[in-house]
Amino acid sequence: MTEKETKAVAKRQHQHRQRLPKNPKPKEWLSKDLSLDYVASYKPFNFVDGEGVRCSLYVSGCKFACPGCYNKVAQNFHYGQPYTKDLEDQIIADLGQSYVQGLTLLGGEPFLNTHVCLQLIDRIHKEYGHSKDIWSWTGYTWDELQLESDDKKEMLSKLDILVDGRFLEAQKDLTLQFRGSSNQRIIDVQKSLQQSKVVIWDRLVR
Numbered sequence: 319m320t321e322k323e324t325k326a327v328a329k330r331q332h333q334h335r336q337r338l339p340k341n342p343k344p345k346e347w348l349s350k351d352l353s354l355d356y357v358a359s360y361k362p363f364n365f366v367d368g369e370g371v372r373c374s375l376y377v378s379g380c381k382f383a384c385p386g387c388y389n390k391v392a393q394n395f396h397y398g399q400p401y402t403k404d405l406e407d408q409i410i411a412d413l414g415q416s417y418v419q420g421l422t423l424l425g426g427e428p429f430l431n432t433h434v435c436l437q438l439i440d441r442i443h444k445e446y447g448h449s450k451d452i453w454s455w456t457g458y459t460w461d462e463l464q465l466e467s468d469d470k471k472e473m474l475s476k477l478d479i480l481v482d483g484r485f486l487e488a489q490k491d492l493t494l495q496f497r498g499s500s501n502q503r504i505i506d507v508q509k510s511l512q513q514s515k516v517v518i519w520d521r522l523v524r
């Protein structure tokens with residue numbers, strides 16, 4: 319291979335590496351250091367962020383930087399507005415509608431906004447017990463979360479469903495249920511914790 323060809327290959331490899339999300343070490347990114355308790359948006363009564371009719375809270379801030387991220391503006395921890403008691407009251411009221419199945423947390427990265435998410439999850443459990451299910455998306459994998467900070471583990475322990483893993487452009491598949499790439503999994507959190515292994519949601523179609 320000529321020097322020119324070698325340089326071209328190295329350049330392509332560099333570009334390829336740049337097209338991958340970041341990989342944090344365990345506890346490298348902490349919500350207490352990063353989160354500003356901001357939310358990018360709130361979407362009540364939608365049909366796309368999980369099973370049934372759902373209320374979705376999009377928190378602000380994510381460091382995974384997945385190329386092709388579905389909500390790039392929300393990677394910024396300053397994006398949107400502060401989470402407020404008024405918004406929380408609105409979410410609680412909306413969840414009270416009998417046709418609403420539950421809450422969905424997305425972003426941004428919910429596990430880098432644990433203060434907001436835990437506050438809301440705890441309020442939902444206080445008001446509705448477990449009659450409303452709670453789904454969260456995350457760029458972390460299940461295995462990575464097992465090695466993470468206590469706040470992340472606490473949040474995981476209070477979820478019903480986790481959709482895990484970075485969005486990987488090379489594995490993008492628009493036919494998948496509720497996920498963008500085939501590495502991501504829809505995990506039944508409570509069964510997985512009980513069995514100490516990943517248990518996939520039993521209503522997965524594809």
Ligand code: SF4
Binds near residue numbers: 384387427456483485
């Ligand atoms: S983890 Fe999700 S929100 Fe974060 S960069 Fe990746 S796709 Fe975007």
